[in-house]
């Protein structure tokens with residue numbers, strides 16, 4: 001059993017919120033909008049705003065989540081520097097594919113009317129097939145819809161080949177979920193090497209890669225290679241999570257005239273936020289240590 005994961009799993013919700021504070025904009029849609037405005041005004045950064053909600057089960061709670069997303073769209077319209085991210089487990093996938101797809105379609109359609117882009121986050125490998133099916137069905141009708149692929153999964157090269165005939169925005173990341181060895185690489189170096197090659201594969205298939213990593217050597221490797229290949233700087237972008245300290249690197253991307261986008265989550269109901277926050281803390285105990293030092297001055 002992974003000790004750090006067990007410690008984080010046993011943490012009570014209120015403590016998780018303290019440790020995870022650097023990763024989240026705050027409570028309510030207005031906190032997400034204010035953070036997106038501030039990041040753009042001060043630092044020239046773009047945002048993808050996300051409601052912290054996963055493992056939402058009842059129809060009532062799923063509908064409440066859809067309504068939050070519809071209000072977010074109203075709140076974020078007219079901001080070309082903002083987009084929205086969402087997860088199938090917050091939108092009814094636990095009930096059925098048809099129900100979830102219908103909810104997704106309502107959100108993507110409303111966002112299309114305001115020129116806002118929606119990204120469908122990717123969850124653990126049990127959801128990969130259904131997430132891709134829903135994505136493709138809706139992408140046939142709406143251009144403002146993108147997806148996430150995870151370079152650690154063996155299947156991702158084929159998923160890129162079979163993605164879509166239209167040009168898609170594709171966030172390519174190593175993937176935050178620990179996956180078993182029969183479906184996934186186990187060594188981070190190999191995942192990052194795959195990610196590098198899959199950026200090129202996405203471009204070759206006519207897509208727009210959103211390179212989501214905090215690994216500075218990997219970011220530099222992508223920049224150097226893509227410049228050397230003469231790839232236009234508006235043919236791809238970089239993405240990172242709010243709260244991970246990469247200010248200098250982010251500003252370097254901005255100065256190259258490229259989009260540097262941060263993932264900006266906010267909470268409406270803390271009980272649905274805790275899964276996400278625990279995953280982040282288990283991934284990065286260094287962040288928890290930093291918060292402890294700030295709190296106790298040690």
Ligand SMILES: Cc1cc2nc3c(=O)[nH]c(=O)nc-3n(C[C@H](O)[C@H](O)[C@H](O)COP(=O)(O)OP(=O)(O)OC[C@H]3O[C@@H](n4cnc5c(N)ncnc54)[C@H](O)[C@@H]3O)c2cc1C
Nearest residue numbers: 121122148173174175176212213214215239240241263284
């Ligand atoms: C915008 C965005 C959206 C994402 N969406 C998804 C998704 O839909 N599905 C999915 O499975 N995964 C998603 N991820 C997570 C991603 O897959 C990786 O797990 C995560 O970004 C860490 O991998 P890395 O490439 O940064 O490499 P790592 O080797 O994990 O990190 C490199 C370095 O960055 C720092 N770092 C990385 N993460 C953190 C952190 N949380 N806190 C503090 N420091 C950190 C550490 O110093 C670390 O040494 C997303 C990531 C980003 C940036």
